[in-house]
Amino acid sequence: MLLPLSSQNITQYLHASGLCSLEDGNLDLSRLPGSSKKNFNLLVTLGNNRQLLIKQEHHQENAANLHEFFNEWLFHQLLKQFPVLGNIAAIASLVVHYDEDNSLLVRNYLSEYLELGSFYQHHQSFPTEIATAIGTTIAALHRATFQRREYRDFMATAPQGQYRYNFYNPAQGIESLTPDIFGAVPKSALQFYSVYQRDESLESAIADLAYEWKPCCLTHNDLTLNNILLHSRWDKLDNCLVRLIDWEACAWGDPAFDLGTLIASYLTIWLSSLVVDVTLELEESLQLAIIPLEAIQPSLLTLIQAYLNTFPAILEHRPDFIERVTQFAGLGLIHQIQAKINYQQQFDNTDMCTLQVAQNLLTMPEKSIQTVFGVTQAEIIQPMATQHQLTQPQKSQKLIPLYYEKTRLRGC
Structure with missing residues (x-):
């Protein structure tokens, strides 16, 4: 039976679990601001x-999944089982206790770090050194686990x-709509669903992403700016920036x-x-825009270049990798809009502009690459192609299909 924790019984629980002792004296307890609606x-x-x-x-009572923390505990066990991953300092596990019966997780709190999203919001500057650290870290994780069956x-x-x-495919569009939608979302948000349903090219692009989804390495799957911590003295450190x-x-x-999810999080600052x-x-x-895209582009370009420099083999595996990253950025923006509607019951003109940008990223990825990164795909790949002797991606002939060869279901 689930034991609901509170500030009244948490001390007793920590003592019983061996996470603190009498020598610790009185514990200082505080609720974190902005705590998740799903979690205490x-x-x-x-x-x-x-x-x-x-x-x-x-x-x-009817929760679909009462084991949301299991994956984090599993990741913690993975790092212990395979020390080569544990050597990537930026992904080191902070978990110290997992209680499956009570759906509870305890991890160390890094007081000397702050959320990267908060740093950007406060300083409104985007140092490329931070982007380099992030891109290198993500690539190191993907490269170390790439096509490794044991992982x-x-x-x-x-x-x-x-x-x-099987593993969950995150390349999902909006689920099928029912009449219940009229009572579940604000009236202004109906415009979002109307535009989404009418745009067949958008639905087809998301269906293509889902169809071409080929899992090949360990991924974070929720890589937003709020899930990246930045050291408070990052500008004085040589490593462990993030x-x-x-x-x-x-x-x-x-x-x-x-990468697409992270880039969508960056683009949200602009949008x-x-x-x-x-x-x-x-x-x-x-x-x-008060924060122009040009202010963020150097970090986005540095991010993708640092990633490809660390993991150039991904371009041999997926020559269309950068296009797919761009499309996933568009899908990430759509997911952000939907989450805002569901949890905040809000949808405004800014969200409609965001939807239009997302449409472009999904349906015209090759053209949108220059919009996002400030340079063309060839200019991004050329340094890596020269250094690592990679082949340039071949452009397919653009033909208008007389029929759609893959089954397209709404919500895919």
Whole structure:
């Protein structure tokens, strides 16, 4: 039976679990601001100034998955089983305790780090050194686990009493709509679903992503700026600038999805600063952004270049890798809009502009690459192609199909 934790019984639980002792004295407890709607989050400061983050899933009677933290615990076990991954400092596990029966996870809290999203919001500057550290870290994880069956089999482990038939494909569009939608979302959001349903090219592009999804390495699957921590003295360090956290969604997956999700998070900084008015066209709004895309582009370009320099073999495996990253960035923006509608019950003109940008990224990825990175795909690949003797991706002939060869289901 689930034991709901609170500030009243957490001390007793930590003592019983051996996570603190009487020498720690009175514990300092505080709820973290902005805690997830799905989780109860509590920050505990022990007597030696060590801090623990306690996370517990809210118990819901018909919850589809009461083991959300299992993947993070599994990732923790993976790093212990394969030390070569543990040598990647930026992904080192922070987990110290997992209680499956009570859907509870305890991890160390890094007080000297801050969320990267908060850093960008406060400073409104985007140092390329940070982007280099992130790109190198992600690539190191993908490269170390690429096509390695022992890692794939380990990640296929299921919670006790459950089965995993396959890995989840995150390349999903919006689920099929029912009349219930009219009472579940604000009236303004119906425009979002209307535009999405009418755009057959958008639906086809997402169906292509789902069809071509080929898991080949370990992926984070929720790589947003808020899940990357930046050291408070990053500009004085030679390493350990960043830490990747919250591995609850990690699985065997497509590396392009990780990069696309992260780039979507960067693009949100630009898109959320748009000057939106009914009298302005989309291009005008984009140009009038308080934080222009040109300010973020150097970091985006550095990110993809650092990734490819560390893991150039991905271009041999997927010559269309950069296009897929761009498309996944568009899909990430759509997922962000949908999450805002579901959890905040909000949809405004800025979200409509974001949807239009997402459409371009998904349906015109080759053209959109220059928009995102500031250079063409050939200019991104050329240095890697020269250094690592890679072949340039061949452009397929553009023909108008008389029929769609792959089955397309709404919600895929």
